[in-house]
Amino acid sequence: MAGLVLNDEQQMLKDAAQRFFADRAPVSALRRLRDERDATGFSRELWSEMVEMGLVGTLIDEALGGTGFGNVGMGLIAEEAGRNLSASPLLSTAVLGASLVQLAGNDSQKQALLPAIADGSRLTALALDERPRHAPRHIETRAEQNGDGFTLSGRKINVIDGHVADTLIVAGRSTGQPDDSEGLTLLLVDRDAAGVSVQRTIMVDSRNAAIVTFDNVHVPADAVLGTPGKGWKPLQRVLDIANAHLAAELLGIAQESFERTVKYLQERKQFGVTIGSFQGLQHRAAHLFSEIELVKSAVLKALQALDDGDERTPEMVSLAKAKACEVAELATNEGVQMHGGMGMTDEFDIGLFLKRARPVQQLFGDYRYHADRFAALRGY
Amino acid sequence: MADLETFRRETRAWLEENCPQSMRSPVQSDADQCWGGRNWAFKSEDQRVWLERMAEKGWTAPDWPTEYGGGGLSKEEHKILREEMARIQARPPLASFGVWMIGPAILKFGSEKLKKQHLPPIVRGEIRWCQGYSEPGAGSDLAGLQTRAEDKGDHFIVNGQKIWTSYADKADWMFCLVRTNPDVKKQLGISLVLFDMTTPGVTTRPIKLISGSSPFCETFLENVRVEKDQVVGEIDQGWTIAKYLLTHEREMIGGMGRTAAGQKTLSELAVDALGLEDGRLADSMLRSEVARWDLDARAFELTAERVLDEAKAGQGVGNTSAMLKYYGTELNKRRQELLMAMHGSDAMVWEGEDWREGALPRQWLRSKGNSIEGGTSEIQLNVISRNILGLR
Ligand SMILES: Cc1cc2nc3c(=O)[nH]c(=O)nc-3n(C[C@H](O)[C@H](O)[C@H](O)COP(=O)(O)OP(=O)(O)OC[C@H]3O[C@@H](n4cnc5c(N)ncnc54)[C@H](O)[C@@H]3O)c2cc1C
Numbered sequence: 001m002a003g004l005v006l007n008d009e010q011q012m013l014k015d016a017a018q019r020f021f022a023d024r025a026p027v028s029a030l031r032r033l034r035d036e037r038d039a040t041g042f043s044r045e046l047w048s049e050m051v052e053m054g055l056v057g058t059l060i061d062e063a064l065g066g067t068g069f070g071n072v073g074m075g076l077i078a079e080e081a082g083r084n085l086s087a088s089p090l091l092s093t094a095v096l097g098a099s100l101v102q103l104a105g106n107d108s109q110k111q112a113l114l115p116a117i118a119d120g121s122r123l124t125a126l127a128l129d130e131r132p133r134h135a136p137r138h139i140e141t142r143a144e145q146n147g148d149g150f151t152l153s154g155r156k157i158n159v160i161d162g163h164v165a166d167t168l169i170v171a172g173r174s175t176g177q178p179d180d181s182e183g184l185t186l187l188l189v190d191r192d193a194a195g196v197s198v199q200r201t202i203m204v205d206s207r208n209a210a211i212v213t214f215d216n217v218h219v220p221a222d223a224v225l226g227t228p229g230k231g232w233k234p235l236q237r238v239l240d241i242a243n244a245h246l247a248a249e250l251l252g253i254a255q256e257s258f259e260r261t262v263k264y265l266q267e268r269k270q271f272g273v274t275i276g277s278f279q280g281l282q283h284r285a286a287h288l289f290s291e292i293e294l295v296k297s298a299v300l301k302a303l304q305a306l307d308d309g310d311e312r313t314p315e316m317v318s319l320a321k322a323k324a325c326e327v328a329e330l331a332t333n334e335g336v337q338m339h340g341g342m343g344m345t346d347e348f349d350i351g352l353f354l355k356r357a358r359p360v361q362q363l364f365g366d367y368r369y370h371a372d373r374f375a376a377l378r379g380y
Numbered sequence: 381m382a383d384l385e386t387f388r389r390e391t392r393a394w395l396e397e398n399c400p401q402s403m404r405s406p407v408q409s410d411a412d413q414c415w416g417g418r419n420w421a422f423k424s425e426d427q428r429v430w431l432e433r434m435a436e437k438g439w440t441a442p443d444w445p446t447e448y449g450g451g452g453l454s455k456e457e458h459k460i461l462r463e464e465m466a467r468i469q470a471r472p473p474l475a476s477f478g479v480w481m482i483g484p485a486i487l488k489f490g491s492e493k494l495k496k497q498h499l500p501p502i503v504r505g506e507i508r509w510c511q512g513y514s515e516p517g518a519g520s521d522l523a524g525l526q527t528r529a530e531d532k533g534d535h536f537i538v539n540g541q542k543i544w545t546s547y548a549d550k551a552d553w554m555f556c557l558v559r560t561n562p563d564v565k566k567q568l569g570i571s572l573v574l575f576d577m578t579t580p581g582v583t584t585r586p587i588k589l590i591s592g593s594s595p596f597c598e599t600f601l602e603n604v605r606v607e608k609d610q611v612v613g614e615i616d617q618g619w620t621i622a623k624y625l626l627t628h629e630r631e632m633i634g635g636m637g638r639t640a641a642g643q644k645t646l647s648e649l650a651v652d653a654l655g656l657e658d659g660r661l662a663d664s665m666l667r668s669e670v671a672r673w674d675l676d677a678r679a680f681e682l683t684a685e686r687v688l689d690e691a692k693a694g695q696g697v698g699n700t701s702a703m704l705k706y707y708g709t710e711l712n713k714r715r716q717e718l719l720m721a722m723h724g725s726d727a728m729v730w731e732g733e734d735w736r737e738g739a740l741p742r743q744w745l746r747s748k749g750n751s752i753e754g755g756t757s758e759i760q761l762n763v764i765s766r767n768i769l770g771l772r
């Protein structure tokens with residue numbers, strides 16, 4: 001056991017990612033995408049550079065064009081992307097798409113999709129949630145057997161990067177009732193297939209999501225991912241993977257927001273002294289520091305658990321996501337408050353961290369969702 | 381690696397053979413602890429045997445050098461010993477301010493004479509120590525302490541008063557902060573001295589706590605003679621050592637709320653008290669509070685683990701003891717409040733066998749001191765903001 005520390009290779013990756021995002025995709029880049037109402041919502045050029053650096057293939061085996069660096073590696077990348085609010089299809093494609101195909105795909109699907117993901121030529125999106133609050137089993141979208149293939153009908157919301165994805169991975173119900181675990185089928189659907197309509201939604205964080213509707217979409221048999229009706233198992237695992245990386249992103253957001261705030265406390269003067277000399281603020285900052293230390297440990301543990309195949313991975317992931325949600329919320333709220341009026345201005349960056357944190361918290365379950373799941377997994 | 385595996389095998393076998401059965405259950409309260417010392421009355425023959433055998437191997441102070449009676453274990457071996465003891469739920473053989481606090485300070489700063497004189501009896505649990513830091517006028521502002529030590533050539537004469545001295549009435553020796561130079565900046569005129577509690581002029585008076593017990597005392601020092609060779613480190617340099625020692629103390633106190641191997645977790649106790657409905661705690665508001673605590677407690681345990689792992693790997697920011705002390709003690713207070721809440725009126729009973737003589741409310745009350753002793757929570761937050769965040 002390596003313990004709760006990074007090894008040399010991981011430390012190098014973290015340093016490289018840190019330099020890369022700060023240099024190539026800083027907060028000002030997100031601002032530009034927003035202000036120019038960019039149709040893609042991220043920079044394709046940036047994505048190519050991420051491909052070249054090998055970041056996109058982090059979760060993909062070397063034999064299939066990736067680097068096989070694993071979840072600890074991808075978590076470090078997500079954390080640094082979080083610090084810089086870097087917009088890219090990292091989650092939708094390099095995490096969700098890559099993991100789901102790797103877990104549930106057959107050989108020819110893997111051969112077709114994974115190298116294409118790693119080389120940047122294919123973007124994917126997971127069409128899962130149907131309700132505004134994450135409820136992964138609440139699926140009404142029908143995936144009905146039709147000859148060899150399936151017919152898909154329904155409506156999905158909060159599909160991250162849905163408007164640019166080449167391939168949608170859709171969770172549909174073949175049997176049973178909403179909220180059943182049995183009967184879910186995962187389907188690969190081209191975004192421009194007949195009957196698919198995509199409506200981009202502009203989100204509070206200026207990042208991308210879409211509402212996707214399926215109107216009697218025909219899906220051929222070879223586009224079924226895994227065993228029909230048995231989609232819940234791989235889905236659960238992929239949600240654990242994604243939530244660990246979302247927790248890592250929240251850790252990056254919380255740290256950056258906190259560090260900027262501490263710097264402001266050291267610089268801003270009122271009553272003839274720096275505001276950081278006021279104990280009322282010092283103690284809140286020191287408390288937040290402690291909370292962030294806890295998040296660091298929980299996130300690293302969850303990522304290691306995923307890579308080690310630890311049987312308590314779901315518990316560790318819910319711990320990390322719940323704690324990261326709670327602390328990112330506190331850090332971004334304190335960030336705005338401690339900047340005073342400046343914190344309310346669009347010109348100042350601190351508000352952007354607040355606006356990014358909330359959608360990341362909501363995606364695939366917030367504090368409440370994961371605290372509940374954690375308790376249930378621990379037998380109460 | 382192979383050596384470590386051998387060490388684990390041998391340790392496991394030795395513990396199997398040498399740890400008495402009755403010492404293989406979690407410490408439930410202070411009454412189960414073995415504090416040692418000249419006047420210690422062992423609670424059982426097993427308790428005596430367990431201390432003796434562990435002390436013989438130096439495993440009451442596993443990472444101290446063998447020449448002073450310690451176990452001479454590396455960090456890795458020490459970790460294995462802890463794990464193997466936890467595996468069979470072996471109790472610590474000794475609770476000791478000597479091992480936790482003054483020993484490490486003597487090892488780091490003390491003269492060869494002090495090491496030879498004091499460390500072996502600490503390892504064997506023969507001498508029990510108390511900590512004379514706080515004074516009526518010097519609590520959080522510890523450096524403002526007034527107890528005077530007058531230089532008499534080869535010895536000092538000490539006059540003053542200490543307060544909140546835990547177990548002063550049961551201890552054999554005191555490590556004590558005294559002012560050796562009143563004419564310099566307050567941090568620069570302090571020394572750390574050691575003396576026997578039977579020295580003429582030392583008297584103690586127990587103070588009763590809200591929990592009903594009297595674990596600490598007022599200590600009066602009247603013309604107490606302290607030999608100069610009983611100064612730890614240099615004269616007037618005591619503040620640095622005092623702070624080093626506080627770091628150890630804080631880490632120890634911060635860890636007190638942790639659930640020991642074999643002890644029931646808070647959520648298990650909640651299930652016992654409230655029952656389950658459809659697999660969930662029957663009281664939904666309490667369930668969410670228990671879950672919030674549980675998340676924090678797990679993340680805190682992982683953090684304590686990470687801090688150790690980082691230290692082993694030579695990484696990390698250092699300076700984490702204030703954070704661990706602050707968070708750990710606040711966590712333990714929250715745990716005690718939840719225990720009180722889930723047991724309702726049962727938790728309000730103060731006496732009577734059926735209620736273990738009020739164990740629940742007594743430990744709840746005792747926990748309030750966790751965020752005061754060893755430096756208050758507010759002081760820890762000051763340390764974090766000043767030393768780590770650079771806010772001043
Ligand atoms: C159970 C227990 C065991 C103890 N054992 C020992 C022992 O063995 N040996 C020993 O020497 N001492 C011992 N102590 C004493 C302990 O170290 C002191 O009580 C502690 O340092 C606080 O000092 P005080 O009691 O004088 O409180 P004060 O310093 O008077 O503090 C009162 C309140 O003011 C706050 N405060 C003070 N200064 C500041 C500041 N700068 N900023 C913000 N808030 C501030 C404190 O946080 C606290 O809330 C023990 C205490 C307890 C409760």
